[in-house]
Amino acid sequence: xxxxxxxxxxxxxxxxxxxxxxxxxxxxxxxxxxxxxxxxxxxxxxxxxxxxxxxxxxxxxxxxxxxxxxxxxxxxxxxxxxxxxxxxxxxxxxxxxxxxxxxxxxxxxxxxxxxxxxxxxxxxxxxxxxxxxxxxxxxxxxxxxxxx
Ligand code: DQA
Numbered sequence: 001x002x003x004x005x006x007x008x009x010x011x012x013x014x015x016x017x018x019x020x021x022x023x024x025x026x027x028x029x030x031x032x033x034x035x036x037x038x039x040x041x042x043x044x045x046x047x048x049x050x051x052x053x054x055x056x057x058x059x060x061x062x063x064x065x066x067x068x069x070x071x072x073x074x075x076x077x078x079x080x081x082x083x084x085x086x087x088x089x090x091x092x093x094x095x096x097x098x099x100x101x102x103x104x105x106x107x108x109x110x111x112x113x114x115x116x117x118x119x120x121x122x123x124x125x126x127x128x129x130x131x132x133x134x135x136x137x138x139x140x141x142x143x144x145x146x147x148x
Contacts, residue, residue: 003047004147007071008037008135009062010052011079017104024105026131033132040136044143056081056088063091073142074099075135082107082117092122098145100138103128 010030013020018029034050041048049071053059059081066074074097081088082103092099099122106129107114120126125141127134 003045004143005047005071006041006073006075006139006142007066008048008050009059009074009076011059011077011081012054014077014079015052028132033135036132037135037139040139044139046139046143056085060087060091063088063095066097067095071097072146073097075102075138076119077102077104078119082119083113085118089118089122092119099123100141101126102134102138104131104134105129
């Protein structure tokens with residue numbers, strides 16, 4: 001069977017995991033997160049690319065690239081762009097690739113402005129408040145949805 005092809009996109013400031021607000025996001029680093037995702041993908045025999053950018057337009061470009069690369073599922077933590085970016089929402093709708101939105105913290109129990117997500121309008125599922133484990137749950141969800 002052909003390997004399932006997934007793309008993980010992390011938005012602004014997630015490269016600062018371990019440094020930024022550890023009381024909210026934990027002490028583990030962005031590299032720790034990448035290692036965790038890679039070993040889960042290896043365990044399930046999934047082809048996975050992990051991408052991080054602090055720039056909205058680059059994230060739009062990456063989503064469009066996924067269309068041409070025949071990516072089957074996108075896992076995205078758009079970080080602050082979750083609450084502001086119609087451009088990322090439109091990009092996700094344009095490519096029509098199933099998308100799972102992940103947040104390390106629980107965006108519903110924080111400031112009011114974090115409760116609204118544009119990205120949820122293009123997502124089949126939102127996972128929030130499960131820490132780094134949320135990414136692994138998203139990988140497993142796609143594995144069950146697309147690989148079984
Ligand atoms: C976040 C939550 C967002 O509100 C915030 O802007 C982030 C990270 C999370 O993973 O919990 O940068 O997406």
